[in-house]
Amino acid sequence: MCYNCAMMSPEVLAYPFLFIALYFESFLLVTFLSKPAREHRLETVVRSTPKVAIIVPCWNEETTVAGTVESLLALEYPKEKLSIILVDDGSTDNTPAVIDRFSHHPQITALHKKNGGKFTAMNLGIEHAKDAELIGFLDADSSVAPDALREIVAAFDEPGISAVTASMSIYKPRTILQRMQYAEYSLAITLRHVFASVNGLYVTPGPFSFYRRSIFADIGMFKRAYLAEDMEMTMRMQRAGLRIGNAIRARVYTKGPPTFPKLIKQRVRWTTGFMRNMFFDYRDLIGTKKNAVLGMFVLPLGIIAIGSGIFLFILSIFQIIQRGLHAFSMLQVAPLSYAFSWHKFTWFYLPITALTILGVMVIASTFVWMVIGKHASKTPGKLAFNMVVYLCLYGIIAPLWLMRSVSDVALGVRTTWR
Amino acid sequence: MHNNSMSIFVRNSLIALLVAGVITGTVIYAVNYLNNARVAQLGAMENQISIDTLSLDTQFSLLETAPCDSAASSTTLTGELTDLGDRLSYAEGQLGIDNAQVIQLKEQYSLLEIRDYLITKELAAACGTKPITVLYFYSNAGDCSDCDKAGYALSYLRTTYPSLRVYSFDYNLNLGALKTLITLMKVQDTLPAFVVDGKRSYGFTSLADFEKQFPKGALATSTTISAGL
Numbered sequence: 001m002c003y004n005c006a007m008m009s010p011e012v013l014a015y016p017f018l019f020i021a022l023y024f025e026s027f028l029l030v031t032f033l034s035k036p037a038r039e040h041r042l043e044t045v046v047r048s049t050p051k052v053a054i055i056v057p058c059w060n061e062e063t064t065v066a067g068t069v070e071s072l073l074a075l076e077y078p079k080e081k082l083s084i085i086l087v088d089d090g091s092t093d094n095t096p097a098v099i100d101r102f103s104h105h106p107q108i109t110a111l112h113k114k115n116g117g118k119f120t121a122m123n124l125g126i127e128h129a130k131d132a133e134l135i136g137f138l139d140a141d142s143s144v145a146p147d148a149l150r151e152i153v154a155a156f157d158e159p160g161i162s163a164v165t166a167s168m169s170i171y172k173p174r175t176i177l178q179r180m181q182y183a184e185y186s187l188a189i190t191l192r193h194v195f196a197s198v199n200g201l202y203v204t205p206g207p208f209s210f211y212r213r214s215i216f217a218d219i220g221m222f223k224r225a226y227l228a229e230d231m232e233m234t235m236r237m238q239r240a241g242l243r244i245g246n247a248i249r250a251r252v253y254t255k256g257p258p259t260f261p262k263l264i265k266q267r268v269r270w271t272t273g274f275m276r277n278m279f280f281d282y283r284d285l286i287g288t289k290k291n292a293v294l295g296m297f298v299l300p301l302g303i304i305a306i307g308s309g310i311f312l313f314i315l316s317i318f319q320i321i322q323r324g325l326h327a328f329s330m331l332q333v334a335p336l337s338y339a340f341s342w343h344k345f346t347w348f349y350l351p352i353t354a355l356t357i358l359g360v361m362v363i364a365s366t367f368v369w370m371v372i373g374k375h376a377s378k379t380p381g382k383l384a385f386n387m388v389v390y391l392c393l394y395g396i397i398a399p400l401w402l403m404r405s406v407s408d409v410a411l412g413v414r415t416t417w418r
Numbered sequence: 419m420h421n422n423s424m425s426i427f428v429r430n431s432l433i434a435l436l437v438a439g440v441i442t443g444t445v446i447y448a449v450n451y452l453n454n455a456r457v458a459q460l461g462a463m464e465n466q467i468s469i470d471t472l473s474l475d476t477q478f479s480l481l482e483t484a485p486c487d488s489a490a491s492s493t494t495l496t497g498e499l500t501d502l503g504d505r506l507s508y509a510e511g512q513l514g515i516d517n518a519q520v521i522q523l524k525e526q527y528s529l530l531e532i533r534d535y536l537i538t539k540e541l542a543a544a545c546g547t548k549p550i551t552v553l554y555f556y557s558n559a560g561d562c563s564d565c566d567k568a569g570y571a572l573s574y575l576r577t578t579y580p581s582l583r584v585y586s587f588d589y590n591l592n593l594g595a596l597k598t599l600i601t602l603m604k605v606q607d608t609l610p611a612f613v614v615d616g617k618r619s620y621g622f623t624s625l626a627d628f629e630k631q632f633p634k635g636a637l638a639t640s641t642t643i644s645a646g647l
Contacts, residue, residue, distance in 0.1 A: 019438060019442055022438040022441060022442065023434055023435060023438040024434075025438075026433070026434035026435075026437035026438045026441075027430055027431060027434035029434075029437070030430040030433045030434050030437070031426070031430050034426055034430060036426065198426055198427055198430075200427075289424075292424050292427045292428070293427045296427075297427065297431070326566070329566075329567065330566065330567065330570045332567075332624075333567045333570050333571045333574070333624070333625055334570060334571060334573075334574035334625060335574075338574045338577065338578075341577075344501075348456055348459060348505055348508070349505075349508055350452075352449060352452060353449060353512070354442075354445050354446050354449045357445045357448070357449065358441075358442065358445055361441065361445075
């Protein structure tokens with residue numbers, strides 16, 4: 001009979017989070033099918049070619065910056081209207097020499113300064129891009145597809161757009177963690193596309209985000225912002241009522257941390273940057289009706305995602321330990337062969353609960369969004385295996401950086417870049 | 419533009435809420451439907467076993483003594499009862515111990531077990547056989563830490579020694595016949611409690627200690643199996 005069934009299963013605590021996840025997925029679907037998102041997926045028509053400056057802030061990027069610059073030089077855009085500004089932020093490796101190799105190129109300006117942080121390098125670049133109408137940024141470990149800039153520029157044709165984000169993916173994932181990130185980035189492509197269609201973005205990521213030059217005069221330059229200057233700038237733009245778009249077919253490739261410590265470091269920087277900016281400096285955005293998508297949906301769900309990620313992880317660990325100990329104590333009772341012997345199985349014993357069905361539905365729909373993100377952005381690479389890796393690892397690894405981030409913010413631990 | 423975004427957000431939020439609600443409702447309905455099907459199957463099994471038990475009982479009455487060739491039928495019945503018990507245990511885990519249908523099914527199941535136990539005793543007396551029976555009393559009210567182990571050990575013994583007849587009873591079940599059995603067997607509320615071949619014992623430490631409570635040679639034919647496999 002059912003022994004020790006008296007305790008309420010802690011699994012029921014997961015139901016509210018599952019419902020929120022389902023609501024989130026449903027919102028994604030409805031918004032993806034709505035007119036604004038549909039229009040953003042139409043074929044790109046480039047109506048104008050304004051002057052563009054692309055700034056590449058570099059700090060100890062000797063192995064990757066050359067590839068970044070070469071991909072920028074290969075952009076399909078009128079050469080006389082595209083300038084590239086390389087800013088060495090006091091690198092201690094061979095980066096200065098590498099970027100100086102490009103300084104003779106008519107499109108390229110190479111600048112050197114003392115180390116002051118990424119935002120200072122970006123601001124120096126902006127000061128040297130006086131004649132550009134659009135200013136973009138590209139991290140020195142990333143590269144772009146040849147047609148990416150045309151896609152970005154076309155997205156600025158929409159009235160009221162002040163900034164445009166691209167579709168990031170992991171370049172030739174090699175390690176298992178990079179494969180996991182490839183699937184994660186494919187999902188992020190869809191999320192960015194959908195939320196941009198209703199002006200719900202809270203970050204314009206470092207790789208290939210563009211801004212109208214005028215906004216820096218209107219709302220100011222980049223700030224340190226807890227090492228999340230891109231998030232802070234986006235939140236400032238949202239507070240000012242500016243609109244941020246997305247060019248889903250503007251593909252930018254980044255390397256993605258290959259190892260566990262580097263990945264944790266990066267994600268703790270992102271998550272603490274999000275939390276500190278939002279809780280300390282932009283609390284007014286939470287719940288704001290001025291931008292309801294951001295204030296009443298994206299930001300609250302972002303907070304819930306952090307909380308639920310940690311909670312469900314702890315709950316799972318608790319359950320695994322509890323069941324593991326129970327199974328272990330049972331194995332002490334009877335021979336091991338009995339536990340692994342064949343037992344009659346019928347439909348009656350199918351372990352189907354509302355929790356398992358809803359959980360599978362949420363996971364399946366997440367996979368569908370990954371596939372859509374990859375195909376809508378025309379991102380190269382194979383997704384299927386990377387999705388399996390994501391399924392196996394993400395739920396274990398993500399809570400670790402979430403817990404570390406919450407702990408760092410709560411204890412006031414200063415985040416470092418690398 | 420802001421008004422447009424706002425109206426799209428409100429509209430999409432409401433649609434999403436509706437979609438999420440409909441999906442959740444459908445899933446809950448489907449799972450309930452499945453659980454009801456489980457309960458219905460348990461009910462059907464109990465009815466069948468009830469008929470078979472009554473048939474066997476009536477057979478005894480007609481012949482005024484237990485027909486020894488009914489031993490095979492009795493063994494089959496015990497096997498069906500075991501299967502029913504396993505399913506009932508699973509359903510209890512799915513639906514909860516407080517579920518009214520589960521409690522009713524458990525009461526019927528306990529009655530069938532008691533009836534089968536009596537028939538087994540009658541057959542043994544009339545035909546000179548010596549079946550080994552175990553009455554096992556457990557509690558799932560959270561007050562019996564060793565009941566899990568005891569239940570698992572008995573499942574193992576029952577599988578390994580098919581001739582062994584194990585009857586499991588929820589000590590706390592409010593059923594007149596069960597309470598009478600508990601009184602007759604003088605079983606105290608120190609659980610888990612066992613009555614092996616009429617002898618009472620309490621608590622569970624290990625399979626080896628538990629096996630010592632069986633009459634010598636009772637598990638002899640199967641000892642080879644347990645040791646060898």
